[in-house]
Amino acid sequence: xxxxxxxxxxxxxxxxxxxxxxxxxxxxxxxxxxxxxxxxxxxxxxxxxxxxxxxxxxxxxxxxxxxxxxxxxxxxxxxxxxxxxxxxxxxxxxxxxxxxxxxxxxxxxxxxxxxxxxxxxxxxxxxxxxxxxxxxxxxxxxxxxxxxxxxxxxxxxxxxxxxxxxxxxxxxxxxxxxxxxxxxxxxxxxxxxxxxxxxxxxxxxxxxxxxxxxxxxxxxxxxxxxxxxxxxxxxxxxxxxxxxxxxxxxxxxxxxxxxxxxxxxxxxxxxxxxxxxxxxxxxxxxxxxxxxxxxxxxxxxxxxxxxxxxxxxxxxxxxxxxxxxxxxxxxxxxxxxxxxxxxxxxxxxxxxxxxxxxxxxxxxxxxxxxxxxxxxxxxx
Amino acid sequence: xxxxxxxxxxxxxxxxxxxxxxxxxxxxxxxxxxxxxxxxxxxxxxxxxxxxxxxxxxxxxxxxxxxxxxxxxxxxxxxxxxxxxxxxxxxxxxxxxxxxxxxxxxxxxxxxxxxxxxxxxxxxxxxxxxxxxxxxxxxxxxxxxxxxxxxxxxxxxxxxxxxxxxxxxxxxxxxxxxxxxxxxxxxxxxxxxxxxxxxxxxxxxxxxxxxxxxxxxxxxxxxxxxxxxxxxxxxxxxxxxxxxxxxxxxxxxxxxxxxxxxxxxxxxxxxxxxxxxxxxxxxxxxx
Numbered sequence: 201x202x203x204x205x206x207x208x209x210x211x212x213x214x215x216x217x218x219x220x221x222x223x224x225x226x227x228x229x230x231x232x233x234x235x236x237x238x239x240x241x242x243x244x245x246x247x248x249x250x251x252x253x254x255x256x257x258x259x260x261x262x263x264x265x266x267x268x269x270x271x272x273x274x275x276x277x278x279x280x281x282x283x284x285x286x287x288x289x290x291x292x293x294x295x296x297x298x299x300x301x302x303x304x305x306x307x308x309x310x311x312x313x314x315x316x317x318x319x320x321x322x323x324x325x326x327x328x329x330x331x332x333x334x335x336x337x338x339x340x341x342x343x344x345x346x347x348x349x350x351x352x353x354x355x356x357x358x359x360x361x362x363x364x365x366x367x368x369x370x371x372x373x374x375x376x377x378x379x380x381x382x383x384x385x386x387x388x389x390x391x392x393x394x395x396x397x398x399x400x401x402x403x404x405x406x407x408x409x410x411x412x413x414x415x416x417x418x419x420x421x422x423x424x425x426x427x428x429x430x431x432x433x434x435x436x437x438x439x440x441x442x443x444x445x446x447x448x449x450x451x452x453x454x455x456x457x458x459x460x461x462x463x464x465x466x467x468x469x470x471x472x473x474x475x476x477x478x479x480x481x482x483x484x485x486x487x488x489x490x491x492x493x494x495x496x497x498x499x500x501x502x503x504x505x506x507x508x509x510x511x512x513x514x515x516x517x518x519x520x521x522x523x524x525x526x527x528x529x530x531x532x533x534x535x536x537x538x539x540x541x542x543x544x545x546x547x548x549x550x551x552x553x554x555x556x557x558x559x560x561x562x563x564x565x566x567x568x569x570x571x572x573x574x575x576x577x578x579x580x
Numbered sequence: 581x582x583x584x585x586x587x588x589x590x591x592x593x594x595x596x597x598x599x600x601x602x603x604x605x606x607x608x609x610x611x612x613x614x615x616x617x618x619x620x621x622x623x624x625x626x627x628x629x630x631x632x633x634x635x636x637x638x639x640x641x642x643x644x645x646x647x648x649x650x651x652x653x654x655x656x657x658x659x660x661x662x663x664x665x666x667x668x669x670x671x672x673x674x675x676x677x678x679x680x681x682x683x684x685x686x687x688x689x690x691x692x693x694x695x696x697x698x699x700x701x702x703x704x705x706x707x708x709x710x711x712x713x714x715x716x717x718x719x720x721x722x723x724x725x726x727x728x729x730x731x732x733x734x735x736x737x738x739x740x741x742x743x744x745x746x747x748x749x750x751x752x753x754x755x756x757x758x759x760x761x762x763x764x765x766x767x768x769x770x771x772x773x774x775x776x777x778x779x780x781x782x783x784x785x786x787x788x789x790x791x792x793x794x795x796x797x798x799x800x801x802x803x804x805x806x807x808x809x810x811x812x813x814x815x816x817x818x819x820x821x822x823x824x825x826x827x828x829x830x831x832x833x834x835x836x837x838x839x840x841x842x843x844x845x846x847x848x849x850x851x852x853x854x855x856x857x858x859x860x861x862x863x864x865x866x867x
Contacts, residue, residue, distance in 0.1 A: 251760050274763050281764040287757035291779040301765035304775070356766065
């Protein structure tokens, strides 16, 4: 079932939690709402669920398919909701938790106890917990409890499933497993899902499209791939991964900052460029375009790559760079090695620093101004 | 209670980070002995001169038996009324924000702080045929003072904090997400309350009500002024003890007191055991 939001805004007291938001979600999509805490993502999810009411406005509308649910109570919206801390009924067995939604149906619609039994067991089988049906929630692990809560939410066959940081309280390995499993369930049952997360990796891995939010506004809506390759503004770029900064004065196409020099095609004046760790190469000598001397302060092998930390007077914060094991060995990198950073690629967002953004700036402006980016031919 | 004591014994072999188990247990036991057990032993000691038939004669005297009925009836009504209103009060204090909430919260403890005799005199004045409330209720044919209604009222006044203060923390622990989960699954308000919230509060509510009941059984100061103390009708058991004491019949007083004591202890023990079962379930057999 598709979801359509028109002009949704929300104030808590005098602070604005959501600026007017429009959002279209296609039927069967898996959407991630991603943003730092306080960005309004949970508020938006709770408004879709009906647990929170949006501010009154003539244009304000929430549609599930053709059905207008703007003023429909949460219990009549026919959604499934999964809470971060499971919110299981602790005094009921796993079976009774999952059966709850079916047993509180009005008598006319309520299935017979035999039908409830087989439906619950089928759901528990789906979440691979049928052997724990008689246990109480407190006897289960966090991951198992979250699976029970999913089964409970799916008992009434909702067409919309909403999840509020569903894996936030779980440890990394269980989280990974549940993510894959949710994706599988979503594809199999074909409901429309919206989940909230502050973990960019989770959003990129799980979603069909990601809605990036900050300060109550939508910054960008795109597929994970587009989002990562073409972040629309600086906020999105910085939020989606580690970032190195280089700030300096540009004169005649050369940016200088202390002993750092980098040739680039930006207008004269103070400018800042951003680089991802994998866009920074490390070499023993400077290139013609880039003279960025630095000292290695840490070398950490992580999986298939080596992560190094660079420090220099011209940096505000240490840079991160990722190299292959081969490169790291060839350069004989160790703590204290003197090297030169060579940007392979860099990004520039002229006017959308998150801290200088005005509240009335719409997401469109940064799209028009466009992000400047450049590939440089530097090699090791 | 039985748990808190048995646990350290079971684990005494393991070294604790903070020493002093022996010392702290010793001091606690000494204190309990002096303040609680010694007077109780004295009370039981008073009874040693009595034969079983004499004891039975004292405690089954018709006037005393009538006082049991009055006391238990009054305490039962008071406890049930408190269960309903105490739950409501705790609910209001936890779930809503309103101006004056702190004041209302503090007011809840007033019956503990106020001398019960003061409360008794105030209630008696208020509900006597000349008092504010009495004047209003008399024309309707509702007699409060000098009837069991007045007794129940006085008992309810002194014991309401037990219910509020036992339910309140449990309610605070119950996340609002639980209601939201129930509603997102289609439950009506009444169903959500009955099937999801009440079962969580149940142990605390029963404990609080039980404590209120036990407290009401022994209430003296607040009740005697409003009760009228008519033999066979509005005499409570603690008044019977008082009467015996005034007649210097210490043994008779002790005999009746031992009945109250035994009843209270049995009830408290039962509440504790029953509650333990519930808590174990909520905490997955580990609590």
